[in-house]
Amino acid sequence: MDYFSTEITNLIEELGRLPGIGNKTAQRLAFHIIHMPKEQVDKLSDTIKSAKENIRFCKECFTLTDKEICPICASKERNKKLIMVVESTKDLAAYEKVGKYDGVYHVLHGAISPMLGIGPNDIKLKELMVRLKNDVDELIIATNSNLEGETTAMYITKLVKPSGIKMTRIASGVPVGGDLECIDEVTLLRALEHRIEL
């Protein structure tokens, strides 16, 4: 690509390393950035650096935050005895958008996956066990509903069961508004198995 200057080629390459950004998109973004006002470019560049430098794990729930303790764990309105286990900060955000959950979270940062070589020690499981030594009423397991998520849920269940803490798993079934004919067989079966009485 020597028909662009080195600076443009470098920018296209760096942008192209991001997930889901192919060469064409990287090129489009690069030219957009070059045509942006200088202040905006500086702001973009500084925000990227600053986010990486200042983001750390919350000391309690291990979500990504720029404070010692994240706003959720720091809030006095949240029930500290109700813990929802999620795989990532994005999952936490998904439930926070719903806005109906008033407990706290525990972010694992991954799920057990023998395929990818991710074992129980590679996710924040030990940290969960430490938290469970405090007074906890209920542990809601909200890992994803795929192989890795289910494996992780099962592993946590076995690990925590002996302590006698109440454990629940978020319901799995037909999504609201979903057409039955478009839904996979496993989900249909799950929805049938977990049917509720009317």
Add this chain to the structure above:
Amino acid sequence: MDYFSTEITNLIEELGRLPGIGNKTAQRLAFHIIHMPKEQVDKLSDTIKSAKENIRFCKECFTLTDKEICPICASKERNKKLIMVVESTKDLAAYEKVGKYDGVYHVLHGAISPMLGIGPNDIKLKELMVRLKNDVDELIIATNSNLEGETTAMYITKLVKPSGIKMTRIASGVPVGGDLECIDEVTLLRALEHRIEL
């Protein structure tokens, strides 16, 4: 979005300002960046800033470059008497990828568009006229084949015609490999009008 920390929210917002990057993609990119090694993040951030700071117009053809004169204009192997007029550096790159053109370019940085309020003075037209005072054999007009591109091509033709310089327009017709049934009527008509003898 106060369930993310300010730093993450800022990063998502800044990335979301880029064209074609919606909120979901911005979120995905932001979390990817936060999980990237620090050196990679610094490199991305620095490359963005450095590209904006060092990219300028080539003094001859006005393409975007980090040198006074771009590699194409500086090359001794390129025919300076053959100038192809394109709308953007991306269009120049498209022809350079083909690798069969040995002339030089003139980048207009836009096209005349009364709809968007872009007039002849808003693109690098005066600069083209200055270049045409030198010895030029042929001017190839390779603006896009849309309303703005055609308007610009017509305008340049009227402007340059009196000087007696040979002017050509890139051919317009059915793209190679294109199915006739999928091609719009204007293109089909154009292909018929400009049919060549076998």
